[in-house]
Each structure stands twice: as C-alpha cells, then as structure tokens.
Amino acid sequence: MRRDMSFFDEQQSGRIVSRVTSDTDEFANVVTLTLNLASQVLLVVFVAGFLFYRNWKLALIALAMAPVIMAVALAFRKIARSTSTGAQRAMANVNKTIQETMRGISVAKNFRQEAQVYREFDDVNRQAYDVTLRQGYIYSGIFPILLIVSGFGTVAILYFGGRLVVDGSMSAGDWYLFLQVIALFWLPLTSIASFWSQFQQGLSASERVFALIDAAPRVVQIADDELVDFQGEIEFRHVDFAYVEGQPVLQDFSLHIRLGEMVALVGHTGAGKSTLGKLIARFYEFQGGEILLDGKDIRTFDLQSLRRQIGMVPQTPFLFSGTVADNIRYPRQDATDAEVNEAAQRIGGGDWLDVLENGLETQAGEQGRALSMGQRQLVALARLLIQRPRVVVLDEATASVDPLTETQIQEGLDTVLDDRTSIAIAHRLVTVRHADRIVVLDHGRIVEQGTHDALMRSGGQYSELYNTYFRHQSPDYRPPEVDSMAEPAPVPLRARPADFTV
Ligand SMILES: Nc1ncnc2c1ncn2[C@@H]1O[C@H](COP(=O)(O)OP(=O)(O)O)[C@@H](O)[C@H]1O
Numbered sequence: 379m380r381r382d383m384s385f386f387d388e389q390q391s392g393r394i395v396s397r398v399t400s401d402t403d404e405f406a407n408v409v410t411l412t413l414n415l416a417s418q419v420l421l422v423v424f425v426a427g428f429l430f431y432r433n434w435k436l437a438l439i440a441l442a443m444a445p446v447i448m449a450v451a452l453a454f455r456k457i458a459r460s461t462s463t464g465a466q467r468a469m470a471n472v473n474k475t476i477q478e479t480m481r482g483i484s485v486a487k488n489f490r491q492e493a494q495v496y497r498e499f500d501d502v503n504r505q506a507y508d509v510t511l512r513q514g515y516i517y518s519g520i521f522p523i524l525l526i527v528s529g530f531g532t533v534a535i536l537y538f539g540g541r542l543v544v545d546g547s548m549s550a551g552d553w554y555l556f557l558q559v560i561a562l563f564w565l566p567l568t569s570i571a572s573f574w575s576q577f578q579q580g581l582s583a584s585e586r587v588f589a590l591i592d593a594a595p596r597v598v599q600i601a602d603d604e605l606v607d608f609q610g611e612i613e614f615r616h617v618d619f620a621y622v623e624g625q626p627v628l629q630d631f632s633l634h635i636r637l638g639e640m641v642a643l644v645g646h647t648g649a650g651k652s653t654l655g656k657l658i659a660r661f662y663e664f665q666g667g668e669i670l671l672d673g674k675d676i677r678t679f680d681l682q683s684l685r686r687q688i689g690m691v692p693q694t695p696f697l698f699s700g701t702v703a704d705n706i707r708y709p710r711q712d713a714t715d716a717e718v719n720e721a722a723q724r725i726g727g728g729d730w731l732d733v734l735e736n737g738l739e740t741q742a743g744e745q746g747r748a749l750s751m752g753q754r755q756l757v758a759l760a761r762l763l764i765q766r767p768r769v770v771v772l773d774e775a776t777a778s779v780d781p782l783t784e785t786q787i788q789e790g791l792d793t794v795l796d797d798r799t800s801i802a803i804a805h806r807l808v809t810v811r812h813a814d815r816i817v818v819l820d821h822g823r824i825v826e827q828g829t830h831d832a833l834m835r836s837g838g839q840y841s842e843l844y845n846t847y848f849r850h851q852s853p854d855y856r857p858p859e860v861d862s863m864a865e866p867a868p869v870p871l872r873a874r875p876a877d878f879t880v
C-alpha cells in the first residue's frame with residue numbers, strides 16, 4: 379500500500395503475488411522449524427548427558443559421529459540453497475506468466491497467438507518442473523545419506539560396547555541401553571542436519587519478503603500537514619521529471635494554474651499530458667524543481683488529505699467487481715443511495731443507466747469488463763462527483779463515449795467544475811474550446827498557450843492541430859463543395875486519428 383507507482387512499474391505483479399503468498403508461507407515454516415529445532419536440541423543434550431553418566435568412553439564414540447553428520451549437512455546446505463532459490467524463482471515465473479496471459483487473453487485470441495502463449499507457458503512450466511524435480515532429488519537424497527552415516531555410528535557402539543562387556547568393564551544391561559537410546563540420539567541430530575536445508579529455503583524466502591516490505595518509496599513527503607481549505611491553485615516551477623533515469627519526460631517545466639481555472643492540455647501522444655496529472659496526485663516523485671499547491675510545497679502535505687482533493691478520471695478507467703453503485707460509492711463508502719443516484723443522474727441526465735440491465739445495480743464484472751469502455755468512463759465520472767475534490771484531472775475522460783453523450787456530460791460537468799480547478803486532457807473540440815486556457819505540449823515543453831481565439835490568430839502549432847484534427851468536429855464545419863464528377867474530397871473518416879493523443 380505504501381509503495382508508489384514507480385515500484386509497480388518495475389515489479390511484475392505475478393512476482394509480487396508469489397512473494398505475498400508462497401514466500402510468506404515458507405517464512406512461516408522457518409518459525410515452526412526453529413521451535414522444533416529447540417526441542418530437538420534439548421533432547422540431544424539430555425540423552426548425551428545420560429550416556430556420559432553411564433559410560434563416558436562409549437558416549438565419546440557416539441558423540442564422535444556428530445561432527446561427521448554436521449559436515450554432511452553443511453555440504454548439503456550449499457547445494458540446497460541454490461536449488462531452492464531457483465525453484466522459487468521458477469514458480470514466481472509461472473505465476474507471472476499466467477497472470478500476464480489472463481490480462482491479455484483477448485489480445486492473444488484476436489491475434490491468434492494461443493499456440494505461442496501456450497508454448498511460452500509450457501516453457502516456464504517445464505523449467506519449474508525441472509528445477510523442482512532436482513530439488514526433490516536433492517532433498518530425498520539427504521536422509522538416506524544421513525542414515526548411512528549414523529548407521530556407522532551404531533555399528534561402532536555395537537562393536538566397542540561388545541568389547542567393553544567382554545572386558546567386564548561394562549554391564550550387558552548398559553550396552554543394551556546404549557543401543558536402545560542411541561536411536562533417540564541420532565534421530566534429532568539427523569533432523570537438525572536436514573533442517574538446515576529447509577531453514578535455508580525459508581531464509582531466502584524471508585529475504586524476498588523483507589525486500590518487498592523494506593523497499594524505500596521514492597515519493598517522500600517531508601511533512602504531513604493536512605491540506606485544509608485548499609483553493610485549487612497549482613504551480614509547476616521548473617520541474618524536472620523522468621520515469622526512467624536518463625529519459626527525461628519533463629525538463630524545466632513551469633505552468634501556473636490559477637484558482638478555478640479550466641486548463642486544457644493538448645499535444646501529441648507521449649507529449650507528457652497524463653504525466654502532469656500523475657505528478658499532482660504524487661504517484662511519482664519528480665526530480666527537480668517544485669510543485670506548489672496554494673503556494674505551498676506539495677511535499678509538505680499528508681498524502682491522504684492531498685489525494686482526497688485531487689479527482690482523477692484516468693484514460694482507462696478501472697472498475698472493481700461489484701455493482702455500478704458500489705463503484706460510484708468507492709471514494710466515500712458512507713455516501714447514501716440517494717447521493718449515488720444523484721451523482722449518476724448528473725452525468726448526461728442519467729440516460730446511460732437506461733441501457734444497463736439493472737440500472738445502478740448492474741454488475742460491473744471483473745475490472746469492469748461487463749461494461750463498455752464508454753460506460754466505464756461514465757461510472758468514473760459519477761465516482762468523481764461523489765468524491766467532490768477541489769481539483770479535477772480529466773485524462774481523455776470522454777474519449778470512449780459518443781459525441782452526443784459527451785455534450786451531455788460536458789453540460790453536467792460544467793456545473794460541477796464551475797468553481798473547481800480543472801485540467802482537461804482532451805482531443806475533442808467541445809472540451810478544448812470551453813477551456814479558459816489551452817496549453818499545447820510537445821515533448822514535455824509548453825510550445826504555446828492562450829485562449830482558443832488567441833491561439834488561432836497566432837497561427838502556431840495549435841491552429842495547425844485545429845485545422846487538421848479539430849475543425850471537422852465543429853458544428854459550423856462544412857465539407858468543401860465537391861464536383862460530383864471529380865474525385866471525392868478527402869473527408870476525414872475518423873474523428874480521432876490514431877496518432878493523436880491516447
Ligand atoms: N510508467 C511509465 N514508465 C516509463 N515511461 C513512461 C511511463 N508512463 C509514460 N511514460 C513515458 O512518458 C512519456 C509521456 O507519457 P504520457 O504523459 O503518458 O503522454 P501523453 O501525453 O500521451 O499522456 C512517454 O514518452 C511515455 O513513453
């Protein structure tokens with residue numbers, strides 16, 4: 379829960395799953411083993427003491443085998459450790475592969491890659507099988523070896539004890555006692571020796587568990603002030619940011635968003651639009667400069683109270699399994715049914731609910747898969763209304779709904795956004811035109827900003843974008859007159875060319 383987004387970018391989720399499930403299990407084993415070990419050691423000490431009391435010469439012979447057993451176990455430890463780490467890694471790989479496959483199953487089917495996916499799984503599975511099998515051989519090997527070693531010890535007791543009895547320096551009864559008790563002595567010793575391997579396995583698992591727990595978050599707050607009476611002023615001051623070291627996304631980026639202002643960000647895919655939203659929500663740590671909220675360093679706020687004020691509708695909204703109402707209620711569990719219903723009604727007049735089989739009680743399915751992408755966006759918007767944040771970041775929040783619904787949503791949003799600061803990342807004319815200010819980004823830099831009219835007049839990159847992509851979305855756009863005999867004029871087929879935004 380405390381790791382930031384860069385951690386989840388770097389770690390594959392399957393690996394995290396196996397750390398949380400199987401590695402912790404192994405770690406729990408270590409605790410049980412340690413307790414067992416303690417009782418076994420106690421047993422060995424008592425038995426050894428008693429044997430010395432009866433006959434110290436014979437007891438010394440029995441004890442002489444102990445270092446041999448320990449040596450065998452220690453030699454074994456080295457091999458066991460490398461195979462057990464290998465086995466766990468192989469299992470984690472299997473988990474990871476299955477998980478990734480599940481996530482992309484429709485893509486795999488679409489491109490008819492089932493055979494390839496199966497081959498990949500077969501590969502990692504076979505590797506896991508081989509490693510685990512080798513581990514099994516090694517582990518089953520240790521016990522017989524230890525039994526053989528201890529067998530030599532028993533033989534020694536039998537032989538030397540027999541001679542002592544013949545000498546008359548020991549009674550036959552004591553000899554018999556030694557032979558009986560020696561089993562009690564060897565058994566714990568062999569199991570102590572073989573514990574080593576399991577112990578090692580548990581230790582390497584615990585190393586991985588603690589690596590997960592102790593990983594230092596990169597997003598570090600220097601204070602935990604409550605963000606009270608947040609007005610919604612945001613300022614980026616000479617911010618430098620890179621997801622991956624050496625690949626800067628933002629360099630010396632400055633942008634001042636005033637109270638209640640609605641800023642639209644436009645620019646090509648990969649320009650850094652979504653990144654700005656993620657930085658405001660503190661999903662990632664920036665490397666240089668400052669981000670100020672109401673003039674105060676963003677690093678001084680308590681993350682919880684900060685994020686309560688930042689509402690985000692991401693590019694690909696994520697819904698949890700449960701009903702639509704559950705998902706709308708997500709930010710505020712105590713929201714009443716009436717509030718949930720009101721929020722839903724404010725999005726496009728609630729028309730979208732009519733299409734859903736059970737209205738608000740419709741099941742969203744795993745990851746919201748039972749709803750269309752557009753419907754998921756509508757749920758995400760309603761969710762935002764329940765959250766009631768001061769700052770709203772809409773990341774192409776209406777990209778997957780039809781233009782008519784979008785207009786309705788826009789009307790609903792306008793009332794909501796009225797007194798709030800909002801950042802709309804958009805590619806549709808409606809949103810862009812309504813903005814107080816349009817900021818054109820290119821490769822993490824602001825190339826132009828101003829109102830729609832001012833930017834159109836200046837004839838820069840925005841007017842170019844507008845003329846190529848946005849103009850035909852305008853209500854007063856008329857396709858050029860065409861001579862019916864000539865080649866038809868190239869009327870844009872799609873409202874959204876593939877290379878723009880996303
Ligand atoms: N999680 C990530 N890890 C590494 N690089 C990323 C990550 N997310 C985005 N980027 C890179 O950062 C740049 C800006 O991305 P983004 O802000 O999402 O662009 P857009 O303007 O399309 O929203 C892109 O070059 C992208 O490849």
Ligand SMILES: [Mg+2]
Binds near residue numbers: 651653693773880
């Ligand atoms: Mg984006």
